[in-house]
Amino acid sequence: MKTFEFSIIASGLDANADGFEDRFYNAGCDDALIAFQKGHIILDFAREANTIAEAIASAVENVCAAGAHVDRIEPDPLVNLTDIAARTQLTRAAISNYAKGSRGKDFPSPVARVTSDAPLYDWAEVANWMAVNKKIPVEAAVSASVFQEANNAIQAGEIHLADRLKKREQEETVALEAA
Structure with missing residues (x-):
């Protein structure tokens, strides 16, 4: 497994509410640092997974399980x-x-x-x-493509990203290795 670092920008929860951080921890975000800035919840993840697609998809599902709305994933596109x-x-x-x-x-x-x-x-x-x-490296370009696909899916209202991101990751890897 590798450790992938990225941030999820979210909204929809009151940072001053009791148990704010616990909601995320209990939902599986125990590998994220949580901050609240300018009205946004920022979760900085260092997530272990086999691929960047798995890391992002599981983190998005965990953030949604905590009751937050995922606005986007960074690094900025x-x-x-x-x-x-x-x-x-x-x-x-x-x-x-x-x-x-x-x-x-x-x-x-x-x-x-x-x-x-x-x-x-x-x-x-x-x-x-x-x-x-x-x-x-090809992996860096594949990661950029997966981040782009994740943000496109989030804009379309999708939160279950695993299959979509895995497909994009595989397609991009094949295309870049053939180039």
């Missing part, structure tokens, strides 16, 4: 060039060159703030490009 450099452990200059097309081709286009000096990129697309171009 939108990244700037500095974020990309930090996540890939490459220099900011190298990432900037990839984005400009002067070092490699077909780097993903920004998805937000396209015309600004601080464009935002879809992390799953960038991670996929990085893995195909042998800049990061």
Whole structure:
């Protein structure tokens, strides 16, 4: 088993209520640090599982079992060039060159703030490009894809994610290993 670290942002429970933390602990979130900031419940997980898909799916189900509503899972899916450099452990200059097309081709286009000096990129697309171009391990790109799928499912109102995330993880692994 591996330990996977991620955060779940949730809502729907009163942080001042008696037994607030116990609700999460008793629901299976004994591997999460719990905080309440700006009206949101933040659970920072260090969850042991065989795969990232299993870790996320079980954590989401545990948070829902505690009575909270899962709003999203982080790390954030939108990244700037500095974020990309930090996540890939490459220099900011190298990432900037990839984005400009002067070092490699077909780097993903920004998805937000396209015309600004601080464009935002879809992390799953960038991670996929990085893995195909042998800049990061395939597992990192698969994780980014699983996080994206989990957030899409949550936005659609799904909380039982195990099968959906496992399928996405398998498809992404096969695709990236074939590339």
